[in-house]
Amino acid sequence: MSPGAQRTLHDFSRFAGNLGASVHFEDLLWHGVDELPSSIRGAYPGLTDWRGIAALKDSLRNYVQLPSQARVLFASRSAQLMKLAATLLCRPCRNILVTDLGWQPYHDILASECQRTNRRMTLARLHDRIVSDQMDANDVAEWLSEVYQKNGCDGLFLPVVSNLGIRLPIKQITEAIVRSAKVRFVVLDGAQDIGHTQPPHAAEFADFYLAGTHKWLGSHLPLGLAFHCPARSWGPVDAILHDNLAYGLIDDPLLKYAADAGNQSGETVNFSPLFAAHGAVGDAAVVDAESEAPFAVRLRNVDAVAEAASSAKWHPRLPHSSLRGGILLLQAQPGKARSLSPEALRSKFHRFGISLTAYEQGVARLSMPAVALDPTELDWLRAAFQDVA
């Protein structure tokens, strides 16, 4: 959790404890600290720059450099936003292109809606072409465009960055597809994107972009986030969101509360993720302002850690440089690390102070920081790789 998120959340908890049942709570929520009496304002320094939900939306828009008219949605659970995305895709589209890089639980939600509405999902198997055949960004865009056209697709659902670290060239893909075929709706999954990559932000090329603030932005508390940027998607997202809420197809108290501008949703809403997100996006904006290009730093870290891992009997599974992100996937060479369970592998690295995600067959996934790793840190990593291998 980012330091700003911790500070904001801490003072929000104190505020809720002291004034949660008062009218000041709604004032704080919607209008920010400026609406509060000065005696209260001073008592919660962590909330000093909180200006209400609308201002949080502005901060997020500014952070990803989207135009001011881009719409923002919040939800307690990002899966609820995926349900909305599935409806948005399935109403006008007959055949939706997905890839094997997508997040399976999201594909399951889409598949369920496709089944209900008698729509098709076309799966493009891209992973091996990228990892084994080393396709580059242009190859990926052209190949996906071909698959889209050959299968008569008219909708698109892609991850911007896969959970295993492949960063898709969204701008090139959407442009290649639009050149040769008709597109009725585009949804992008930016869960691994926001706070990770650099502008131009993929949300610009989507009708609906869903993400969360709790991964790369570092707010820790789950908060679903969606942008719908182009004017063509404002009406459909608003209308279908309200229709789904009215018919109970989406059941998310925060989404309902925010969509109805604060009207009672009939269920207690947890607002704390909004405050954590506010602190986190504030921190991320500072990092962006102080560092030349955080994403470039992450990519350099990927190269450096891959090199350190190679020298310690680990095999980096790197895609072509044009498709890399700040996630590095490593596999242990045949030996003891390969036979470890994911839990045991994760635990072994934890002893070195390294947090990573582990999978079967000795596969480890590391997320790179936005500050350059120094030689001491790289030596430490190398030592950890050697020990665990």
Add this chain to the structure above:
Amino acid sequence: MAIVCALAPLEAQLGMLGGLVSVLAGLLLSYTDQEADREKRFAEILQRLGVPLALAADRQVYEHYIGLCEALGRLAMQRDPILRDIAAMRAASMQQEIDALADGTILFTGTEAWRTVYEKLLRSPDVPEYQSVALVRTKDYWQDEPGRNSLALNFDAVRRGVLIERIFILSDSLWPDDQALPTLDVRPWIEGQYNFGLWIGLVRESRLLSEPDLLEDIGIYGNRAVGIQELDGRGKTAQFRLSFKEKDVRSGRAKWERLMLFAVPYRDLLDQLPRPE
């Protein structure tokens, strides 16, 4: 004849025998002709009987058949010439209507009657898609209560998963050539449908000057039926013809494909709008 057979000379007996054979042959030929006539009449009777036999397998239609037969039987007993004249005219009209139905075509003059069938079609599980062409020449088009009810049916169908695509052919007064979008007379109505998830395309009527057969209000209900709507001068439905003939559905689809070449997706039009500052 018996005396000749017994006492007459052989020649006479042979002559008599020949005569008998001729008579028998004549009788046989006559019998054969009568048999052919009988078979022909029998076949005709069977053919007439065959209709109710075929109908008997379809209980719903058979009951109507029996009802009509009984009513016509009672009608035949009426003697008043004026009543019989009226009845003859009405029966001829009914026969025409049933003929059309038997060929797979229904004509509706009342909007409500048509809407019931429209709803049945949109609710039918084997109609997963519905394409419609709306020829909009006045701002009042489909703005009355039946029109609003029909739109509500569309929205219900979309919720259930029916894919609806609609092309609006707009008169140039409703979508002036120098305007990116239609006028506010019809735009909110069109946009409401786009926003709900219908695929919407627009064509200016003037673009179809050389394709006059495309200037029609049609609805294609999956592969099942095609409907053509005729409007009065105020944009209200005057008549609606629904055909379940495969040939007509194919023809409706062919028109739809041709119209798609002219239609601009509403989504693309929204993209062309300048971004507000």
